[in-house]
Amino acid sequence: MAEGTQYRRTEQGERYDVFHTDCPARDMVDHVTSRWGVWVLIALRKNSLRFYELRESIQGISEKMLSQTLRALVQDGLVWREVEPTAPPQVTYGLTGFGQEVGEPLTELFDRITRSLSSRGEGQRRGEG
Structure with missing residues (x-):
C-alpha cells in the first residue's frame, strides 16, 4: 500500500x-467529470471522430482545451488515439472498452436529462407546468 x-x-x-x-x-x-471530459465521452459514445469533428461537435471548446482533455483521457485509458501518417496527420479518437463502461452512466444521465427537458417543454407549451 x-x-x-x-x-x-x-x-x-x-x-x-x-x-x-x-x-x-x-x-x-x-x-x-471535468467540464470538457464529460462532453468528450458523450461525443464519442456512438462512433470514433477525428479531432476537428470532435471540436465541431462540442460547441464552446477551444482547440487547446480539447487537446488537453483528450491527452488526459488517453493517458487514463478511456480514449484511444490513432494517427494516420498523412500530410497533415489525421488523428482519430474513440472510446476504449473501459471508456465505454465509464461513459455509459454519463450517457444515461445525458439522455435522462434531455428526455426530461423535452417532456417539460411540451407540458409548458400546453400550459401545464
Whole structure:
C-alpha cells in the first residue's frame, strides 16, 4: 500500500478512496467529470471522430482545451488515439472498452436529462407546468 493513499476494504477487495487527496483514482475521476471530459465521452459514445469533428461537435471548446482533455483521457485509458501518417496527420479518437463502461452512466444521465427537458417543454407549451 502506497504511503498516504487510503484504501477501504470492500467485499470485492481493496478499493481506492477517491475522497483522499493522494488517491490515484482521483485524477481519473477529475478528468472524467471535468467540464470538457464529460462532453468528450458523450461525443464519442456512438462512433470514433477525428479531432476537428470532435471540436465541431462540442460547441464552446477551444482547440487547446480539447487537446488537453483528450491527452488526459488517453493517458487514463478511456480514449484511444490513432494517427494516420498523412500530410497533415489525421488523428482519430474513440472510446476504449473501459471508456465505454465509464461513459455509459454519463450517457444515461445525458439522455435522462434531455428526455426530461423535452417532456417539460411540451407540458409548458400546453400550459401545464
